[in-house]
Every structure is written in C-alpha cells, then in structure tokens.
Amino acid sequence: MHLYVLRRLVIAVPTMIGVTLLIFVAMRVLPGDPLSSIEGESIGSVQLTAEQIASARASLGLDRPYYVQYLTWMYDVLRGNFGTSFWRGEPLIDLILRRAPITIQIALMAIVFSWIVGLPIGMLSAARRNSRLDYFARIFVTLFQALPSFFLGMLAVLVGILYFSWRPSLTIVYLWNDPVRNLQMTIGPSLALGLGLGAFIARIARSSTLEVLNEDYVRTARSKGLDDKGILYRHVLKNALLPVVTVSGLALGGLLGGSVAVERAFGVPGLGLALVMAVTERDWMLIQNLVLFYGVVFVLVNLAVDVSYALIDPRIRYG
Amino acid sequence: MTTELQTSPTLIQAGTWAPLAGPSRRTRTLGLLRRFVRTSPIGAVAAVALVLIFLVGALANVVAPYDPLAANFAATRREPSALFLLGTDYLGRDVLSRIIHGARVTLLVATTSVLLGDSLGFIWGIMSGYLGGRFDMLSQRLLDVMLSFPGLILAILLMAALGPRMETVIVAIAVSRVPLSTRVIRSIVLSVKELAYVEAARCTGATSLGVMVRHVAPQCVAPMLVILSANLGTAIFAESALAFLGIGIPEPTPTWGRMLGGVLSEAFRPPWWLIVFPGLAITLTIMTANLFGDALRDVLDPRLKR
Numbered sequence: 001m002h003l004y005v006l007r008r009l010v011i012a013v014p015t016m017i018g019v020t021l022l023i024f025v026a027m028r029v030l031p032g033d034p035l036s037s038i039e040g041e042s043i044g045s046v047q048l049t050a051e052q053i054a055s056a057r058a059s060l061g062l063d064r065p066y067y068v069q070y071l072t073w074m075y076d077v078l079r080g081n082f083g084t085s086f087w088r089g090e091p092l093i094d095l096i097l098r099r100a101p102i103t104i105q106i107a108l109m110a111i112v113f114s115w116i117v118g119l120p121i122g123m124l125s126a127a128r129r130n131s132r133l134d135y136f137a138r139i140f141v142t143l144f145q146a147l148p149s150f151f152l153g154m155l156a157v158l159v160g161i162l163y164f165s166w167r168p169s170l171t172i173v174y175l176w177n178d179p180v181r182n183l184q185m186t187i188g189p190s191l192a193l194g195l196g197l198g199a200f201i202a203r204i205a206r207s208s209t210l211e212v213l214n215e216d217y218v219r220t221a222r223s224k225g226l227d228d229k230g231i232l233y234r235h236v237l238k239n240a241l242l243p244v245v246t247v248s249g250l251a252l253g254g255l256l257g258g259s260v261a262v263e264r265a266f267g268v269p270g271l272g273l274a275l276v277m278a279v280t281e282r283d284w285m286l287i288q289n290l291v292l293f294y295g296v297v298f299v300l301v302n303l304a305v306d307v308s309y310a311l312i313d314p315r316i317r318y319g
Numbered sequence: 320m321t322t323e324l325q326t327s328p329t330l331i332q333a334g335t336w337a338p339l340a341g342p343s344r345r346t347r348t349l350g351l352l353r354r355f356v357r358t359s360p361i362g363a364v365a366a367v368a369l370v371l372i373f374l375v376g377a378l379a380n381v382v383a384p385y386d387p388l389a390a391n392f393a394a395t396r397r398e399p400s401a402l403f404l405l406g407t408d409y410l411g412r413d414v415l416s417r418i419i420h421g422a423r424v425t426l427l428v429a430t431t432s433v434l435l436g437d438s439l440g441f442i443w444g445i446m447s448g449y450l451g452g453r454f455d456m457l458s459q460r461l462l463d464v465m466l467s468f469p470g471l472i473l474a475i476l477l478m479a480a481l482g483p484r485m486e487t488v489i490v491a492i493a494v495s496r497v498p499l500s501t502r503v504i505r506s507i508v509l510s511v512k513e514l515a516y517v518e519a520a521r522c523t524g525a526t527s528l529g530v531m532v533r534h535v536a537p538q539c540v541a542p543m544l545v546i547l548s549a550n551l552g553t554a555i556f557a558e559s560a561l562a563f564l565g566i567g568i569p570e571p572t573p574t575w576g577r578m579l580g581g582v583l584s585e586a587f588r589p590p591w592w593l594i595v596f597p598g599l600a601i602t603l604t605i606m607t608a609n610l611f612g613d614a615l616r617d618v619l620d621p622r623l624k625r
Contacts (some may be wrong), residue, residue: 018464026480042592056420146606148556150563151598154579158594255470261560275472276564279479287479 004310008303018293020077027288028062051113054205077292083285092289095274100293101174103263103270105182107188111248113194114201121198122205126213127232131317137202144199149258153192153265160188172269196258197251204247205291209240225244242313249305355618362614368607376422385413387420387573396590406592408578409426414592417573418600424485424574425604430556432489436496437547443497444504445539449531458501465498474557475566483569492557500546504539511538541619550610552605559601575601 002190038149054063076083082092096098125137206217213236260272267273271290278286356363375382381408383575384404391411394565399406448459465473477491511517513537520530561567562576570577 014460015463015467018460019467022464022468023476026476142606142610146552146609147602148559148598148605150560151579151594151601154582154598158589158591162591253469254471255469257469258560260471260475261556261563264564264580266581275475276566279475279566280566282479284479286475291468291476292474294469295467298469299467303409 005307008306012299012303015299016296019299020074020292021070021290023295024066026071026285028066028069032091073288077289082289085286086283087281092286094202095286096271096290099269099271099274101173102268103259103272104297105175106186106259106263106268106270107194107252109186109190110193110197110255110259111252113190114197114251115244115248117194117198118201119205119244122202123209123232123237125202126206126209127228129210137206141199141203141206144195146202147196147299148261149192149196150261150265152195153189153262156188156192157266183185185266185268189259189266189268192262192265193255193258197255200251201244201248204242205240209236212236212239215239218250238312242309245305245309245312249302252301256294256298351618355614358618359614362611362617365607365610365614369611372422372604372607373420373426375603376424376426379420383413383416383419385416387412387416398590399592403443403598406590408581408593414578414596417578418575418596420573420602421575421578421597421600424568424572425555425558425601428485428489428492428558428568429551432558433491433550433554434497435489436493437500437543437550439493440497440500440546441504441536441539441543444501445508445531445535446500448505448508449535450527455505462498462501465494468495470495470553471560474561475564478561478566483566484570485568488558488561488567491561492554495557496550496554499516500543500550503542503546505541507539508535511535538602545612545616545619548608548615552608552612555601555605555608 064072080093082096084091085095121137121140125131125134126132173185175182175186218231218235221235226234259270260275262268263270263272264276271293274286275290275294277283278290355366389412391407393411394403394407395409395411397403397411398408403413403415405415405418408417443458447455468476473495474491477494478487481487481490517530517534520534525533558567559576559579560576562574563580565577565580567576568574575597579594579601582593
C-alpha cells in the first residue's frame, strides 16, 4: 500500500513540472506578453510612453531570457512568494489564502450534496428498473445534466431577489466566524453545482448498480433468502460505489471549472471571481499563480482519489 | 462491424448479386438510420431538433424578426409581448432576435472546436497507440499535464494568453477537448493493433502509415462519432460559460452566455426574461445534443448500453 502511494506521488512530480511549463509557455511565450497588450491602449487618460513600458518591463523582469524568468518564478513559488497583484500591489498569497477557503468549501459541499442526491436516486432507479421512479429519475438526470450551473445560479438569485428580498453577500465570511451568514453565502452556489453533479452521479450509480445486480453473488444472496434491501446494502452498495468514486474525482475538475461561473452568478468573492477579474484586467502574475493553484489542487485530488480507490479495491493495489 | 452483416439480406432481396463486394454505401446508411430510429425514438427526435436548431442558426438573417444589434431606446426593458415575443434588453434590442443569432454563434464555435479538437485527438490517439515506444510515452506525459487542468480553467488560461476573439475561443475549447479523445482513441487502437488482420497487413509488408490509415483508423470511426457528439454538449457549455464570464467572444456579437452574464452588471431588479430565455436556449441545446449523443452511442456501441 505504501509503495503504491509512493509510486503515485513520484509520477505526480513530473506532471506538476509540466503544468508549470504549460502555464509559463501560455502566459509569456505565446505572442502578446502582459505589457504588450496594455501598450496600445490608454488607461484612463494616461497613455504609457515607450520608456515607461521599458522600465515597467525591466522592473517585472520581463526583459530577461525566458529560462531565467521561468526559474525565478519557480524559485519564488517554492518559497511561497506568489508576487504581487499588478494593479493593486497586494501580495497574491494573501489574496489566495483569503479566498480559497470559500471556493474549497463550496466545492466540498457540492460533492457531498451530489452524493446525497445522486446515490439514492441512481441505486433505487436501478433496483426498480423501468418503474415510475426510474422514469422520473431519468428525466431528472437528463434535465440537470443539461442545465448549466451558472444558469441555475442566476435563476436562484433572481427568485431570491424578487421574492425574498435577498441580497448576495459581498464580503467574505468564514464558516468558523459566522456559520449562518457563511452558509447563506455558500449554500446557493454549492446547490447549483451539486445538482448537476448529482445528476451525473445518479447516472453512473444507476449503470454500475445494474451491472452489479447481474453478478453471480447477488443471485446467490437472493437464493439464500436475503431480501432486496439486504442485498442492496450488504452486497451491491460497496461494489457499485467504485465507479462513483472514480467519477467523483474526475467530476471535481468540472466542479472547479464550473465554480468559476457559479461564483460570478452569485457574486461570491472566491478564487473563481478573482481569476475572472485577473483575466479581464490582464493581471498576468495573478492568472499564472491562480491557474497553478487550480492545477495543484486538481492533481492532489486525483491522487487522493486513486489512493482511496486502492483502499476500497485491493485488486488495484496488487494489480 | 456487425452493421454490414445485418444489411446484407436487403441486398439479396434487391437482386444485386455481389457476394464479395460489401453493401453499397447508400443501403448501409439507410440501414443505420432505420436502426437508429428503432433503437432510440427519443434520439431520433433529438436529432431532428438538433437539425432544426442548426437551421435556425444558419438562417438567422431570415428568421430573426429584428436586427439583433439595433438599439431602440424607445423600447428598453420591455416585457415579452406580441411586438417583442421574448422582450427587449436594456438597450431595447430584441431578445428573440439575439437568441436566434446567438444560436448561429454558439453552434459555429461549438461544432468547429469539437471537429478541430477531436480530429487532433483522433490522429494523435492512433499514432500514440499504434507507434508506441518513446513517442507514446512522451504523448501520455503531455496528456497527463493537459488533464491536470479542469477543462474550463485550461480554456480560461488560453483565452488570457490569446486574447478574446472568436477564433481564440474555438482554439481554447478545441485544445481542452483534445486530451480525453486522444486517450479514448488510443485505448481502442491498443486492442485493435493486436488483431490478426492488422498483423497480416504488417506481414505482407504494409508500411506503418498504410496500416494506420487503411486498417486501424476505420475501426476508430464509430467511437470517434460517439466522442464527437458527446463533446458537442460540453463545447456548447464551455462557450456559454466563457461568454457568461465576459471573457469569450467580445461584444457586439450576440451570444447566449453574454446575454445572461450582461444582466449581472446592469440591473438592480433583473428583468426575468433576460435571464430565463437565454438560459433556456443554452439548456435545451445542450439537452438535445446530449440526447442525440446518447442515442448514437447506444446504436454504434451496443455493449455500452445501460
């Protein structure tokens, strides 16, 4: 088991280096570095002169060769120095640490919610195949898989504003400071994300349950007189769970991406909103480090999923 | 594939005597179509609906009642009425006309990016799977890296790097589609290349390129179609999400996502028709694409049927 985890960790290292290289190439090497896109425009009424641009370029280290720029960036990141925001001068590490808890909380709540909704619906609709319940479950899946989370979010905000005189909270409130106001801020986005994911989970759970129900040991269990409920809990649940776990890890990617749009719909000041702001303002250091943060989180989560998969299923460990 | 076996009896009935040649392309297509409708009536309805949406998009200039860009300050924020079926926005632009023109933009971007990204994945997957060795190893590590980004985040990164234009949106979505389709095609190639007929082709002295094009690629066409149709919905979502975030195709081009996102920056009391109708357009289009994709998968790959 330890060996398996170690091997997975070793594979993750070159992947992470590749991630930083890809971000670097996208942000600095592709035509149009951050300053050249600003050059032509006037910012307010001020037009940057050629000397100002040159000095800004030098102060940001953009005049140095690419490999020096890359190594400096890596050196800084490894020391926990994420640079400062180009427009606000705020240290980015502060910004990321302030906003990350909200985004991570929303993502985790969405996962939990999707399991609560998706698993029972999927398993029951498989157990009562072609019943009315199955029929409704499939409509639910079809509808919520197509419904974009940000549209769902906008609808929720619309209803909240029109009928409940609700206002989106604009400042960050952490769960450990004020649970009620924190939940008011996070429950909407996590529901909007979780319903779509829940539909996906229900679909996977349904097909994997159907598969397991056809196994020989289920027939054996039934022939020895176990009732349907017992079979579902004792024999089917654990085996049908495997694909759901794998898929949840993959889905977290969609969740992290989708949370960017949902945060905008609800006006939640999380990482996603910061990323959108950074892209519209061309705050390249912020873009670079935020995307890196998302990449690191995603790689780590997939690692955790692989490990937990190996914990549930011994075949993976020794295979 | 079994398709050809199933269609051959019709050939004999038609009186064509061609024991060695396969059925003509036309009969084969017709047989497939008939099977599609029989296996999945919902899928057939979805296919018709999808064609209709494409037609509306293609004929936007004819179908739309108003100019989607023309501001009309005498009629801003009008509720849906007989004059403006789906209402007007804060500049007095007709929402229905903007949705119809938005269909053109969304479908153009989604289809092109899916075709672009999956073709690349098709070729790359075949090469990576068939050639193996160092090329395969390097490809897989590169794909690992691309898969380390959530799809939408990768697209946002590319949008930031390339700047907001319609072509860059297409490229950004296409690139984020590549890794998964490459992986799927590669896994199919890995099993196909062990088959006897591929080995036979190699023994008779066929070149690698020849085997890949003649013998391996045809086996990957059906899965490719399934991937293409499954990715269409994802691409529509990605385009709308980028536009919603205000970093997709820039104004004044009407897009569904931007119509929805535009509401956030302007109103205190958001007019409901500015949220509901563009959102429904996105949802229904994704839903038809998904239903069609599922049906296609059921027909082309019966093993995967739920």
